[in-house]
Amino acid sequence: MPKFLVFVPGNAESEAGVMPPTELFAAMAAYNDQLAKAGVLLAAEGLKPTSAAAKVRFDDNEKRTVLDGPFTEAKEIVAGYWMLQASSLEEALEWVKRAPFGGGVTLEVRPIASMDDLGPEFTPELREAEQQLREQLGE
Amino acid sequence: MGKATETVEAVWRMEAARVVAALARFTGDLGLAEELAQDALVTALEQWPAEGVPANPGAWLTAVGKRRAVDHFRRAETLRRKVGELGRELEIDGEGREDGAVDAIVEAVDAERSDTAIDDDLLRLVFTACHPVLSAEARVALTLRVLGGLTTAEIARAFLVPEATAAQRIVRAKRALADAGIPFEAPDGPERSRRLASVLEVVYLVFNEGYSATAGDDWLRADLCQEALRLGRVLAGLMPAAPEVHALVALMEIQDSRRRARTGPDGEPVLLLDQDRAKWDREQIERGLVALARADRAFVAGMAQTPDGVEPGTYHLQAALAACHARARTAEDTDWQLIADLYGRLVQQTRSPVVELNRAVAVGMAEGPEAALAITDTLTGLRAMQGYHLLPSVRGDLLTRLGRLTEARTEFERAAELTANTRERALLLARAAACEAEA
Secondary structure, three states: OOEEEEEEEOOHHHHOOOOOOHHHHHHHHHHHHHHHHOOOEEEEEEOOOHHHOEEEEEOOOOOEEEEEOOOOOOOOOEEEEEEEEOOOHHHHHHHHHOOOOOOOOOOEEEEOOOOOOOOOOOOHHHHHHHHHHHHHOOO | OHHHHHHHHHHHHHHHHHHHHHHHHHHOOHHHHHHHHHHHHHHHHHHHHHHOOOOOHHHHHHHHHHHHHHHHHHHOOOHHHHHHHHHHHOOOOOOOOHHHHHHHHHHHHHHOOOHHHHHHHHHHHHHHHOOOOOOHHHHHHHHHHHOOOOOHHHHHHHOOOOHHHHHHHHHHHHHHHHHOOOOOOOOOHHHHHHHHHHHHHHHHHHHHHHHOOOOOOOHHHHHHHHHHHHHHHHHHHHOOOOHHHHHHHHHHHHHHHOHHHOEOOOOOEOOHHHOOHHHOOHHHHHHHHHHHHHHHHHHHHHHHHOOOOOOOOHHHHHHHHHHHHHHOOOHHHOOHHHHHHHHHHHHHHHOOHHHHHHHHHHHHHHOOHHHHHHHHHOOOOOHHHOOOOHHHHHHHHHHHHOOOHHHHHHHHHHHHHHOOOHHHHHHHHHHHHHHHHHO
């Protein structure tokens, strides 16, 4: 069953460390509760403002540069995320639609790539080895 | 058109349990409710692609189902009685035309649907679908259907049976409930703790079916682990005070965390102690440990109510055991003494010689092979252990560590004789040969 990351965008208020109004806070708590009770919530976290953050730049010759926040020029800032588990992208989207946002806020929903999909990634070589093993065990 | 259908199906997955639960409450009949819910889904598939998903899809589906229920009762000429019953329950005036009374009832029932009421209905659904009068197979099929919202085709594929067989299991389950006169109710108090076992058994059965899926199987089978986890989390939300529920979730999370480590490159099974722990899903282990902590808190809270002493349940002990391994960064870091103690308590509850053998292995790690061998001595005479290859296999290992190689060889050879697994036999014979070489 696929997992999804849902990114909540930040804004000037979240960057200023302003707590959301009580009603939104309560609505968010209720929403998280709904997700948890439905069994689809894997994780939900809020991120600190970029003033508490830093970046690491990787140059050639092993050069590393640390850039301290805040990142005032950034166009898109992530303020928080959910990790959900749902049977399809459509189901994940239906859950996200129930989040208590408004005013044109846009949330990005990204499926997490999984290495243990037992599908086409299972190479022909491994399939053959599996088949041989089954024959050996007399299955 | 495909995308729209997928959306309807996604919404169905989200709402199915609540819709069936509400309709079962309304009609008093789980079997009928399941059919009515299916009818509502068909209607949704017809209307939503064109009209869009309604703002409150659950309420929409339930309303359609209820109107169908009224039609059903009218056709069955039981409407008058039903209206009377429902009317009495809701303390509605029985005066006036039938239709008026019905509308008033539907409105009143709708108005009463608070979150707690919905949760109560879901609990009724869980305990009815998992009623012990049904076989495990029947409970699994019915639960996946009404609680999981899976289609008959999905259930069939997941359990490797023809679709007709899966459909039959559900039909027979509903009939068995009706024949036994099982009411749409959830048990209370001490009876709930007793009945909880048949509920958790269903969830763990689904999980184990998924866990046994191998590479190359239908992905729906492997998905059963996630389905079981989702059901477990739903139950944890409905029964937050029940330690065994949180413990089962913990156990499943931790077991599932090892999914990528438990098969080798040739598809052969890798024993836990030999697994590459970098492949364990540490996020999932964290979730498992959080669930175990909830189980511990719920257990302690429960102790306050039963001062005479309560023992932790078997899932709680198994989860604690799984957590011991999960917390160890390497096999060498494992807290074997704690594992031995936990197995000790599990033996007291299950009286199982296999569990006692596991305890012996742990004691062998914690205290040394001598003490462990003494435990296995008590098991060799048991009739239940006669055909069990792991007993001589463990003894062979312990004797090797004690330097008693001739005896060890005998045990390994006996174990090789007893196992039906070719690969395992080869491994045991190799160990026997190694003893001979060194003796």
